[in-house]
Amino acid sequence: MGKVKVRVPGTSANMGPGFDSIGLALSIYNYIEAEETESGLCIEVLDAETKEFLPTDEKNLVYKSMKYLFDKADYRPKGLKLVLNSEVPVTRGLGSSSACIVGGLACANELSGKPFSSREIMAMATQIEGHSDNVCAAVSGGFTVSVFQKDEIFYYSHKMNGDLKFLVLIPDYAVTTQKARNTLPGYYPRRDVSFNISHASLLVASMVSGNYENLLCAMDDRVHEPYRKVFIDGYPKIYNKLKSYGSLGTYISGSGPTLVSVVEADDAELFYEDIYEYMQKAHPTWTVKLLDADNEGVKVI
Known part of the structure; x- marks a missing residue:
């Protein structure tokens, strides 16, 4: 009977103009333990908040992802026990569904003898x-x-070299991916398409080269943020406050409502203290985290 435990990072996607194409792994994690048993399916969710959202039957996304790979590998475990411990908040735009999918696939790949590559x-x-x-x-x-x-x-x-940190502002309410996608238009003017291509290109060049002075411009977007920011309470004031305190760039993470602000590592602690104090007054129910980039991705531990 096989047993495996994996760690999967939360992720921040879209990154301004990088709609459905640019992502970043962050130092916030989900942990999944999977063990083959003699029969049945047992799923235990340790985190109290996540437990409200995740089913503990065959509809569970971790299990469904595992079964997807098992079917491709023609591997048939008699039964499974899963233990899920989630740091990544659900429906906040930090890749909780991707963490479930990737974690489930990674566990199934290990249990079935690693038939598939990364x-x-x-x-x-x-x-x-x-x-x-x-x-x-x-x-x-x-x-x-x-x-x-x-x-x-x-x-x-x-792979990031540690010279940037990422301030994550997580509201206490959800915006579903479906709701966020439904608000987007079906077509865009040519000028908006050209705008996003140029800004996404500049964003990639800035992040890879380490020339971060262009990030504030590069993170401008006309594809999704103008339509999704209406779901974020106090967005204009928060954005301007982050900018005034020295943010290199701020964007809506995934489909929202979480905001991510990029800051140089040397200034990060002071930046965090200033923003934390502001958010305690303006939005005291939000969660504020200062995170690193994660360079490892999904990992068997």
Whole structure:
């Protein structure tokens, strides 16, 4: 009977103009233990908040992802026991579903004898999730750019060197991915398409080169943020406050409502203290975290 435990990072996707293509793995994690048993399915969710959202039957996303890989590997465990411990908040735009999918696939791959490569797992996760930005970062770690085309994943993962930190502002309310996607228009003017192509290109160049002075401009977006920021209470004031305190750039993480602000590591602690004090007064129910980039991605521990 096999047993495995994996750690999966939360992820921040879209990153301004990088809609469905640019992602970042962060130092906030979900832990999944999977053990083969003689029969049945037992799923235990340790985190109280997450327990409200995650089913503990065959509808559970971790289990469904494991079964997806087991079917491809033609592997049939008699039974399974899963223990899920989640730091990544659900429905907040930090890749909770991708963490479940990638973690489930990684566990199943280990239990079935590692028949699939990381790239193949990434492609499976994209097929389940529907877009590659979160899952690519969750598998490989780092700052990632990805394209999913004809059932194949093409990606680049840039490992961060620790000179940036990421202030994460997490509201105490949810915005579902479906709601966030439904608010987007079906078509965009040519000028907006050109705007996003140029800004996404500048964003990638800035992050990979380490020339961060262009980030404030590079993170401007016309595809999703103008339509989604209405779901975030106090967005204009928070954005301007982050900018006034020295943020290199701020964006809506995933489909929201979480905001991520990029700051130089040397200034991060003071920046965090200033913003934490402001948020305690303006939005005391929000959670404020200062995180690093995660360069490892999903990991068997």
